[in-house]
Amino acid sequence: MGGLDKVEVRLKWDPSPLGESPRHLDIVAATYAADDPFGEPVYLVHYDSRSPDGTINVSRHSQTGQGFGFVEEMSLEFDRLSSAYARVVVGVVIHQEPDARTFADMSNAGTLIVKGYEELLTDDFSGVAHAAATTLAQFTRDDSGHE
Numbered sequence: 001m002g003g004l005d006k007v008e009v010r011l012k013w014d015p016s017p018l019g020e021s022p023r024h025l026d027i028v029a030a031t032y033a034a035d036d037p038f039g040e041p042v043y044l045v046h047y048d049s050r051s052p053d054g055t056i057n058v059s060r061h062s063q064t065g066q067g068f069g070f071v072e073e074m075s076l077e078f079d080r081l082s083s084a085y086a087r088v089v090v091g092v093v094i095h096q097e098p099d100a101r102t103f104a105d106m107s108n109a110g111t112l113i114v115k116g117y118e119e120l121l122t123d124d125f126s127g128v129a130h131a132a133a134t135t136l137a138q139f140t141r142d143d144s145g146h147e
Contacts, residue, residue, distance in 0.1 A: 004115055005079040009090055009136060010070035013109040022064045023106060024095040027074040027136075029056050034086035037140070042085065045074070055081045056088070070112060078139065087140045092125075093133040104129040111136055 009027050016023045030041035031051065043051060050057035055077040062071035076088060092111065094101050103109060103125035113121040113136065121137060128134045 004139065005077070006115065007076045007078065007120065007139070008114050009074045009076070010112045010114070011072040011092060011110075012070045013065040014107040015065040021098050023101065024063050025065070025072065025106070025109070026061075026093050026095070027058065027072055027090065028093055029074060029076065029088055029090045031056065031081075031085050032087040032089070034084055034141070037086040041089075047072075051081075053080070053082065076139070083141070085141075087138065089135060090137045090139075091133060091135045096132060100132070102130050102132050103134070113137055 011025055011027055013023060013025055026047050029045040029051075031043050031045070032039065033042050045051050045056045045058070047058050047061040056074065058072070058074050060071065060073040065071055074090070076090070078088075081088070090113075094103070094106070106125065110124045111121065112119060123136070125134065
């Protein structure tokens with residue numbers, strides 16, 4: 001998937017002000033089959049799950065944004081991911097319970113995608129301020145199966 005061995009997706013946001021309901025964001029990954037890369041996902045990975053083979057998992061999760069720096073993290077090990085999968089789409093979704101929110105409602109929200117020490121993507125969600133979810137990255141294999 002683009003010659004990437006292992007990638008980490010990190011997410012941060014500030015906790016809700018005192019008296020407001022918690023702000024809760026999640027990283028989600030959808031994995032698609034090589035024989036149907038734009039069909040239904042074979043499986044989803046989120047805070048309470050991992051891929052069947054353990055190559056995609058959430059290693060750090062926050063329901064409030066409390067903590068220092070990036071408080072949620074997902075790792076994707078493309079070097080171990082079966083060739084049966086041709087595409088992985090990673091996104092962020094904002095929980096809408098009990099209050100509907102968009103990225104404009106989040107303070108200090110951001111994401112970082114890294115391969116080792118190399119930054120592949122940095123974003124503060126300002127381009128999707130009025131959305132409640134967004135796609136961060138799409139990782140694909142070419143027709144020959146190369147990453």
